[in-house]
Amino acid sequence: MDMHFNPGIRTEKTTIMRNTLVIIAAFVLVSVTMFATYGRPKLSTGPTAENALAADQELAKALQNNDTLVIYRLLDKDWAVVTTFGDIFEGPDVFPSGIRTGYRTLTAMEISEPRVRLFGNVAVVTTKVRLAGQLGGKTYDNIHERQTDTWVWKNGAWKCILTHESDLRTP
Amino acid sequence: MKLSVNRVIIVTIAAFVLVSVTMFTTAGHPKLSTGPTLENALAADQELAKALQNNDTLGIVRMLDKDWAVITSFGDTYEGSDAYTGGVRSGQRILTALELTEPRVRLFGDVAVVTAKSRLAILLHGKPMEFHLCQTDTWVWKDGAWICILTQESGPKKQQ
Numbered sequence: 001m002d003m004h005f006n007p008g009i010r011t012e013k014t015t016i017m018r019n020t021l022v023i024i025a026a027f028v029l030v031s032v033t034m035f036a037t038y039g040r041p042k043l044s045t046g047p048t049a050e051n052a053l054a055a056d057q058e059l060a061k062a063l064q065n066n067d068t069l070v071i072y073r074l075l076d077k078d079w080a081v082v083t084t085f086g087d088i089f090e091g092p093d094v095f096p097s098g099i100r101t102g103y104r105t106l107t108a109m110e111i112s113e114p115r116v117r118l119f120g121n122v123a124v125v126t127t128k129v130r131l132a133g134q135l136g137g138k139t140y141d142n143i144h145e146r147q148t149d150t151w152v153w154k155n156g157a158w159k160c161i162l163t164h165e166s167d168l169r170t171p
Numbered sequence: 172m173k174l175s176v177n178r179v180i181i182v183t184i185a186a187f188v189l190v191s192v193t194m195f196t197t198a199g200h201p202k203l204s205t206g207p208t209l210e211n212a213l214a215a216d217q218e219l220a221k222a223l224q225n226n227d228t229l230g231i232v233r234m235l236d237k238d239w240a241v242i243t244s245f246g247d248t249y250e251g252s253d254a255y256t257g258g259v260r261s262g263q264r265i266l267t268a269l270e271l272t273e274p275r276v277r278l279f280g281d282v283a284v285v286t287a288k289s290r291l292a293i294l295l296h297g298k299p300m301e302f303h304l305c306q307t308d309t310w311v312w313k314d315g316a317w318i319c320i321l322t323q324e325s326g327p328k329k330q331q
Contacts, residue, residue, distance in 0.1 A: 078277055082286055086305030086326045088275065115248065117238055117320065119311045122282040124321045126242060146246035148323050150309055152279045161277065162284045164307045164323040168246035 047153040049116045052123035055158035056149050057111065060129075064109040068096035076152070076159040084145060084167040106133035121153040128168065144171035207312040209276050212283035215317035216308050217271065220289075224269040228256040235319050236311070242323040244304055267299070268292035281312035289324075303327050 045051065055074065062070035075092035082088050098104030111127040131143040147165045151158040205211065215234065222230030235252040242248050258264030271287040286307040293300050304326035310317040 076279070078279075080275070080277075080286070082305055082307060082323075082325055084325050086288070088286065088305070115240070117240075119236075119238075119282075119313075119320055121280070122309075122311060122320075124309060126240070126248065126321075126323075128246075144246075146242050146248065148242060148307075148309075148321060150282075150284060150321075152282060161279055161282075162286075162307065162309075164242075164286075164325065166242050166244055166246045166323060166325050170246075 047118060047121050047123065047158070049118045049123065052118060052125055052151050052158055053114055053116050055151060055160075056114070056116075056125040056127065059149065059160060060109050060111045060127075063095065064106050066099045066105050068099050071095050071099075074158070074160055076154075076161045079159075079161055079163070082162070082164040084165045104133070104135050106131065108132035123151040123153075123158070125149045125151065128171075129165075130171075142171075144168040207278060207281050207283065207317070209278050209283070212278060212285060212310055212317055213274055213276050215310060215319075216274070216276075216285040216287070219308065219319060220269045220271050223255065224266050226259045226265055228259050231255055231259075234317070236313075239320055239322070242321075244302070244324040244326045263296055265294040266292070267294060283310040283312075283317065284308075285310065 059071070059074045061067075062074065072092050077092060078090075079092050080088055080090040081094060095104070108130065109132075110130045112130075113128040115126040117124050126146065126148040129145045129147050131145065132141045134140065144167075145165045146168050147163060149160050150162040150164075152161050153159075219231070219234045221227075222234065232252045237252065238250075239252055240248055240250040241254055255264070259266075268290060269292075270290045272290075274285055274287040276283060276285050284307055286305065289302075289304045289306050291302040291304060293302070304324045306322060306324045308319050309321040311320050312318075
């Protein structure tokens with residue numbers, strides 16, 4: 001008797017296969033969810049003053065570490081920086097390209113005295129900044145600024161849309 | 172027959188009232204129904220600049236959020252819409268000119284950032300001063316209008 005033609009065995013086999021597939025799918029789903037939220041525990045909470053400040057601190061850390069990938073990830077494609085001299089540089093590659101060519105690298109970026117305001121899906125984070133690094137081969141230390149990063153909540157994460165720097169006359 | 176006539180009169184009156192109310196509420200705000208756009212964000216920024224130049228305290232307060240702040244080109248932070256208007260009322264800080272040029276306007280849903288070069292002429296404690304700055308106003312669309320939530324200034328502009 002050919003086992004393949006036994007309908008009872010076929011049904012049992014199908015059920016086992018189905019259960020196996022369901023278990024695998026569940027594991028994949030759980031793994032993907034864990035992977036996607038790893039290191040971003042508050043992604044599902046929506047925009048808050050706390051996670052806006054955390055995003056700002058993450059950007060400052062990435063800038064200090066000259067971490068081009070994280071800098072790029074946190075900046076909107078239409079991001080721009082207004083410098084203390086009033087110059088405007090546009091695009092998320094402004095800092096990463098300076099790092100890649102070695103023209104502009106940081107050794108310190110400390111932010112303090114944060115003022116965070118949340119307006120729905122937008123947050124403005126103003127901080128006192130101390131910078132150290134080199135620009136065009138010339139080293140600098142203890143540059144003090146007051147800067148504002150404007151953040152917009154997009155697809156479950158903060159994106160910086162503008163950085164505006166002002167010279168800090170009295171550090 | 173009489174009932175039908177009454178019904179027609181009531182409907183006509185209701186229609187007139189509805190149209191009048193709609194016209195009244197949108198008077199002076201021709202773009203209220205369009206939602207946030209680059210154009211009306213820039214228009215709001217120009218309106219605020221005009222109110223500042225005219226030392227129009229009511230016009231200024233109307234456009235600033237209660238949680239608004241300004242960061243000056245020296246890095247000082249002043250909070251609340253009275254930061255400007257207090258100086259105007261006391262006569263300590265009177266503007267004689269505020270000209271905005273080269274605006275860069277970006278819209279992100281219901282938020283807009285307007286960065287522009289500014290020439291600011293001012294009487295500070297009676298002493299005339301002039302500044303050339305670069306400023307950003309951050310705007311949020313609230314209840315059908317733009318409200319400024321932050322102003323930050325940089326400068327003076329580096330000479331090219």
